Amino acid sequence: MIKAIIVDDEFNAIKNLKWEIERFCGDVKVLDTFTDPVEAISAINYLKPDCVFLDIEMPEMDGFEMLNTLKYRSFDLIITSAYDNYAIKAFRQHAMDYLLKPVDSDDLIEAIDRIRANKQKNVLGSELKGLFEEWREEGEKRLALPMAGKTLYVDRNDILYCKSDGNYTEVFFENGGKEVFSKRLKELEDLLGQGFFRVHNSYLARLNAIKEFVNHDGQYLVLCDGTNVPVSRSKKGELLQMLNG
Missing domain, CATH: 3.40.50.2300 (Response regulator)
Known part of the structure; x- marks a missing residue:
C-alpha cells in the first residue's frame, strides 16, 4: 500500500x-x-x-x-x-x-x-x-582454528574453555568434545576476544558458561557442564568485577 x-x-x-x-x-x-x-x-x-x-x-x-x-x-x-x-x-x-x-x-x-x-x-x-x-554477525561468531592437518570452523559459543599445553592449546567444547589447537593460549585468547577471560595462566574460560565461583579449597570456577577450572589469585578481582557487572 x-x-x-x-x-x-x-x-x-x-x-x-x-x-x-x-x-x-x-x-x-x-x-x-x-x-x-x-x-x-x-x-x-x-x-x-x-x-x-x-x-x-x-x-x-x-x-x-x-x-x-x-x-x-x-x-x-x-x-x-x-x-x-x-x-x-x-x-x-x-x-x-x-x-x-x-x-x-x-x-x-x-x-x-x-x-x-x-x-x-x-x-x-x-x-x-x-x-x-x-x-x-555470523562470521564474527565463527572462528577458524588450525588443528593438526586441518582447519576447524567453530562457533565461539560452542567453546567452554581452553587449556594451555606448552606450544599447543586444548580446546574443550560444550558437546564434550576436545581438539588440540596448534598455537599458544595467548594467540587463541586474542582470536576469541570479548566473551572470554584468562582466569589462570593456563586457562581461558567463556564468561557466560560460568555457573559458580568457589572460594574455598582453592579458587575455581564451575562451568555449565560441571567442569572445574582453576582461578589464579591475581585474576580473581578482575574476574569477579566482570561477572558482577
Missing part, C-alpha cells in the same frame, strides 16, 4: 486527482488532502506518507517553500501544476514526476508505477542490508 497526501489550494483539483487515484491506482491510499500548505506541513511531518502530490502556485506559501519547511522528506514527490515552467526546479527538489493539470490517467499510472518500483527497491535494499548484517 502506498500512503499519499495531496496538497493543492484548488478544491476541485484535489477532488479530480483523488477520483483518478481511486479509479486507476488501487494500491494508493490517500491519507488526507489539504488546501492550506501550512496545515499540510504538520500532517506530512506526523503521518510520514510514502508519496506527496504537491501543487506549486498557492497563495500563502508556494510548493517549494513548503518543501523547504518540512522536517520529514523521505517521501516520493509528484508535482501537479497547470504550468510547465517549474519542471527544472521541481526535479532539483528530487521530484519523482511532474504532472500537468488536468492530470492524465496514463501519466498518473506511470508515476505511481515509478513510486512502486522505488519502494520495492528500498525494501529490497533494507532486506539485503539486514542479510549482510546477519552474515557479518
Whole structure:
C-alpha cells in the first residue's frame, strides 16, 4: 500500500486527482488532502506518507517553500501544476514526476508505477542490508582454528574453555568434545576476544558458561557442564568485577 497526501489550494483539483487515484491506482491510499500548505506541513511531518502530490502556485506559501519547511522528506514527490515552467526546479527538489493539470490517467499510472518500483527497491535494499548484517554477525561468531592437518570452523559459543599445553592449546567444547589447537593460549585468547577471560595462566574460560565461583579449597570456577577450572589469585578481582557487572 502506498500512503499519499495531496496538497493543492484548488478544491476541485484535489477532488479530480483523488477520483483518478481511486479509479486507476488501487494500491494508493490517500491519507488526507489539504488546501492550506501550512496545515499540510504538520500532517506530512506526523503521518510520514510514502508519496506527496504537491501543487506549486498557492497563495500563502508556494510548493517549494513548503518543501523547504518540512522536517520529514523521505517521501516520493509528484508535482501537479497547470504550468510547465517549474519542471527544472521541481526535479532539483528530487521530484519523482511532474504532472500537468488536468492530470492524465496514463501519466498518473506511470508515476505511481515509478513510486512502486522505488519502494520495492528500498525494501529490497533494507532486506539485503539486514542479510549482510546477519552474515557479518555470523562470521564474527565463527572462528577458524588450525588443528593438526586441518582447519576447524567453530562457533565461539560452542567453546567452554581452553587449556594451555606448552606450544599447543586444548580446546574443550560444550558437546564434550576436545581438539588440540596448534598455537599458544595467548594467540587463541586474542582470536576469541570479548566473551572470554584468562582466569589462570593456563586457562581461558567463556564468561557466560560460568555457573559458580568457589572460594574455598582453592579458587575455581564451575562451568555449565560441571567442569572445574582453576582461578589464579591475581585474576580473581578482575574476574569477579566482570561477572558482577
